[in-house]
Amino acid sequence: MFIGDCETLANGLYLSVDWLSFTVKDGMSYLDVVSYFGLHMEDFQIGLNGRYGYKSRIQHSIYPIHVLYDGNDDMGVHVDVSGSAVGYFLNAYKEKKTCDMTPFGELSYSVESFDSTVLADLLKDIMDKGQLTRLDLAVDDFGCNYYSMEELTNIFNDRLYVSKFKKWKLDLEKGKSGTTGHTIYLGKRVSEIMFRIYDKTLEQNSKKGNEVNDNPWVRWEIELHKERACAVALYLISGNTLSSATIGILANYLRLIDRDNERDSRCSTSEKWNSFISSISKLSLYQTSPEKTLEEKKEWLMKQVAPTISAIYRIDGDLSFIYDLIDNGSPRISAELRHLIQRALEGALYDA
Template sequence: MKIRAVNCMIDWLEFSVFGMTEIDVLKLMGINELIFDVKRGFYYERVLSYENIVQVSSGLKGNDSDKHEHIHVRLTGKGCRLLEQFYGTDDIRTEIRCRFILNEIKVSRMDIAVDYSMKFVIDYFHSALNKRLNGVKSIDHAGNFVSGLTLYLGSRKSEKFFRLYEKDFETGDFVNYKDRLELVLKNEYATFEMLNENLLIKIVSTYMNDIVWLEDDRRMLWSEMKNGQCEISPKIRHKKTTLKEKRDYILNTYGKTLKASAEMYGTKEITSAIHESVYSERDLRMIKNEKVINVMKYKKEAKKRDLSQRKVIDELKYHKGIWLDRPVYENGEIVRYEKQFVQQLEPDRDKLNQLSILAELNSEVG
């Protein structure tokens, strides 16, 4: 029997809304009538929580909080299902996107879950642990054969990874559930896929293309689990290869975390970790390449400047001329003078040489 996708949905969604107040976000989401528990969070001064499945946080902590003030919304899987029922839809992503279409939002995490008609986790388990696949650098697992297995393809700290687990064991419902595959996207990936029009199942299938199993039966099963594909932003897919790109990525992604850590625990450990770090061959190669890249950029800019200067000089040579006072006549009389640029082209040297030779010959004949 061929495996097929039974259900595809958002199973976790976190996003931040900028330029709006807490009450505006609640009203726009249509949940301002819910009764929330009010508490304090680690990163936020005020957290509204409804059964821990819907949270709306405000008052970002930190010295620069005014510059990055936003309202943060977190929906668990149950929270997504609750709002879908409330909105009368089966697509929470499209509903949220439409409600905040005129606002600036950033999605920090989005999990897309696909339930399948057959068990498959155990099929991939041994192959993954023995690294008989390409496309991921980190592989991890959790659980056991009694409580259910979970397999992670990709680092859980990365911007995207897959989680494969036995959903029937987790829920205790062995009739309606089999195994589930989840694609976890963060930050740029999550924001891009949240705002585009691609179907969820196609998004998952496209990211599945990154993983190639080395065994024929695993590769065939993985292919059967896909359902179409879509384009992924070239900007996001661009690998950060230079030292500057990696630095910018770290600052943009983890800058706030580092700041919060520095305010809470100080900078001694961070500074110590930097000074005590030992360069690998790859790091040294990257530093050397960065210097080469900078030299190449300088040479390229210098070449552009030289070329630009040569063009200016050529233009001056070609358009070299003089300003003359040109009389302006009215009724046959000069009423004023206007400046006029008269172009003087450089003489044709070859033609002058030919004329001089002819002149000499004529003089000799004469």
């Protein structure tokens, strides 16, 4: 069974899933969650301080896997899986789902579709049992066959790019021995999508100390949160490839150009950029919000407004304030609400 968390393109770029964060909210304890995804409690350090509002946390002794629990009743159990741990986590999940020996003397893995991957199965399982909160996709350019960080910095300084992101930021970290970090950010950390491009060799050397690696290596990372992460997960669950998701997002949000027109949007795409994205089509993550129904608006009123109205009723002792609300709101009913009213009335007549 194909794991699906990495892929090498024909142009030499290496793609991978670099982070998974999710919350399980179906009543499972942290012990249940650890076991369900194929992990073992004896591999974890226990009794650690929590984070993100959770009081408690356990951490895998070798891999960067954190399980947080003991939060409010509606917080469930949260799991963070980062970097090198993603492959380990997927293999543990695969082994958990691997059945006993078949009549032919082999192990089998239960799948819903022969086109599926372990990654797609895991993402579906996560979304069935809770909520995916973060998904990072990485593109590694080993050997800097396309862009060095210095070249990219010049490209952005010279505005030789078109992007959906309004701003970019350069972050240079300095140490006693010189530059220890070189990163370009596109987008904001608080948003649902952000790009991070950095010198991976510098990052590794800053951690290893005396073990210097001279091999050039630039990494492009797409950090996705909440609805954007879920949109990509559904795209992968539907049978699409990691390359069409990762490079498709890059191509949709960024285009490097040649300055052959005064207007950026009319400039030709750089041939190197065309080679970098390997003719993969753009992937838009934009999703139109579904039209709110009257029932949903009633539910919102019940949850958000009802306590305040109840308090006012207790003070006034009558419903005069409610009648004032109705009178005041009637001339201000929007076109959207009139449409919902008309549709509800037509439905009532049809049912009659």
